Amino acid sequence: MKSALFVDFDNIYSGLRQLDQATADRFASRPTEWMDWVMKSLALPEFATEGARRRVLVRRCYLNPQAYQRFRPYFNKAGFEIIDCPALTTGGKTSTDIHMVLDMMDLLQHEAHYDEFIVFSADADFTPVLRKLRRWDRRTTVLAIGFPSAAYRASADLVIDQDEFVRSALNVQEGGEAASKPERKTTVAVASQPLAPASVPVHDAVPSLPVLDQIMELVRQELDTSREPVPCTKIASAISRNFSTVATDWNGKGTFRRFMESLQLEPLVLDWKSAGGYIVDPARHLAVGKPCDQQAHDEWGNDDQLWLVAKQIHDVTGAPLLSPARYRHLFEEVALDVGSTPFAFIDSGKRIRDRFRQLGRPISRADITFVLRGLLLRGHQFGEGNDAPKELARTFANNVRSLCLREQIMLDQATESIIRHWIEDIA
Numbered sequence: 345m346k347s348a349l350f351v352d353f354d355n356i357y358s359g360l361r362q363l364d365q366a367t368a369d370r371f372a373s374r375p376t377e378w379m380d381w382v383m384k385s386l387a388l389p390e391f392a393t394e395g396a397r398r399r400v401l402v403r404r405c406y407l408n409p410q411a412y413q414r415f416r417p418y419f420n421k422a423g424f425e426i427i428d429c430p431a432l433t434t435g436g437k438t439s440t441d442i443h444m445v446l447d448m449m450d451l452l453q454h455e456a457h458y459d460e461f462i463v464f465s466a467d468a469d470f471t472p473v474l475r476k477l478r479r480w481d482r483r484t485t486v487l488a489i490g491f492p493s494a495a496y497r498a499s500a501d502l503v504i505d506q507d508e509f510v511r512s513a514l515n516v517q518e519g520g521e522a523a524s525k526p527e528r529k530t531t532v533a534v535a536s537q538p539l540a541p542a543s544v545p546v547h548d549a550v551p552s553l554p555v556l557d558q559i560m561e562l563v564r565q566e567l568d569t570s571r572e573p574v575p576c577t578k579i580a581s582a583i584s585r586n587f588s589t590v591a592t593d594w595n596g597k598g599t600f601r602r603f604m605e606s607l608q609l610e611p612l613v614l615d616w617k618s619a620g621g622y623i624v625d626p627a628r629h630l631a632v633g634k635p636c637d638q639q640a641h642d643e644w645g646n647d648d649q650l651w652l653v654a655k656q657i658h659d660v661t662g663a664p665l666l667s668p669a670r671y672r673h674l675f676e677e678v679a680l681d682v683g684s685t686p687f688a689f690i691d692s693g694k695r696i697r698d699r700f701r702q703l704g705r706p707i708s709r710a711d712i713t714f715v716l717r718g719l720l721l722r723g724h725q726f727g728e729g730n731d732a733p734k735e736l737a738r739t740f741a742n743n744v745r746s747l748c749l750r751e752q753i754m755l756d757q758a759t760e761s762i763i764r765h766w767i768e769d770i771a
Contacts, residue, residue: 345392345459348402348451350444352465359466359489362720364689370514372415375422381513387580387600389483389501395598406440441469448473452480459483466492474499490721494660494751505575512581559583560607567612567625572708576621653762661747664711671767675733687726718743734770741768
């Protein structure tokens with residue numbers, strides 16, 4: 345599959361920097377590493393040609409040289425064409441978006457016929473061009489840091505999970521350090537009969553099991569540790585890392601989707617309706633995009649209007665569907681954690697998640713991450729004396745209001761009152 349990659353450097357770098365400076369610098373200084381992940385481990389978008397493998401023939405990075413010239417050599421080394429997009433206004437506005445759109449339109453009609461357009465940007469201005477590419481029967485893959493709009497996500501065939509990109513492509517784990525690469529091991533020594541090369545995994549878990557059984561076990565472990573449906577992109581990355589020879593041609597099936605459908609994963613369900621697909625455990629997961637840890641009705645009280653509006657906001661913006669009591673408890677735990685330990689986006693989220701587990705009232709890591717990301721992108725600075733639960737609640741409620749306005753949810757007096765009661769009211 346012939347692919348073209350367009351990187352809005354300023355957008356991705358600034359988004360990552362708001363979450364964690366070290367992660368942003370790793371993105372900027374290690375493009376060779378995350379490009380390797382894009383080519384070898386990132387799942388193909390839905391409806392990709394059978395048996396396709398990604399070939400990134402065009403790599404373009406759009407960068408403001410006045411601010412980010414120091415990162416230029418790294419992208420040169422990774423084979424990128426660098427398009428200089430200096431600031432054109434006193435406010436720092438560049439022409440990156442128009443440059444990218446014009447280049448996409450040029451390549452859309454190029455004789456090479458590019459099958460996939462990969463866009464690294466959270467700028468919703470690219471929504472119309474994604475829709476145009478879809479009309480021309482081209483696949484689109486998007487990486488957006490932060491809270492991309494619902495329309496932007498829906499216009500792409502594949503949305504790269506940003507947390508998976510940080511963990512797998514940038515190789516950033518808990519502690520802020522890059523994970524060491526696992527030692528290459530095979531199952532030949534313990535196999536009962538000779539194995540074909542495609543059956544030898546780079547994997548050290550349950551080595552005595554046949555390879556496909558190991559893969560199915562890996563999938564089940566991912567589902568067991570997740571309180572929500574798991575994106576297929578995450579599963580594809582895990583299989584590619586641990587069973588690279590199988591992922592080469594997906595065990596002869598040609599595509600990741602056909603390979604997954606060939607596995608005996610019952611009672612797990614493959615849901616391909618959403619971009620990229622999800623794996624769902626019907627016994628624990630309600631539906632794709634919905635929280636699996638639904639609180640009992642008494643946590644919400646008898647205010648049916650509160651529940652209905654909160655659910656609408658959750659469905660449209662992705663804001664966690666936690667009860668008011670859960671939100672208050674979450675902000676209290678965040679304040680306690682950052683009061684005792686310096687804030688670090690990945691580590692703090694894990695500690696808070698573990699604390700809720702210890703208390704017997706688990707909240708998913710995804711929900712905690714959403715709240716922390718919302719606080720940071722709203723401009724909150726942890727460790728500067730403003731970490732009281734009431735301040736955290738006010739800031740996150742403002743983030744939810746911004747997401748509502750972006751998705752054209754009317755913030756009338758009744759809705760404002762519900763948001764205050766749902767998220768902001770801290771005794």
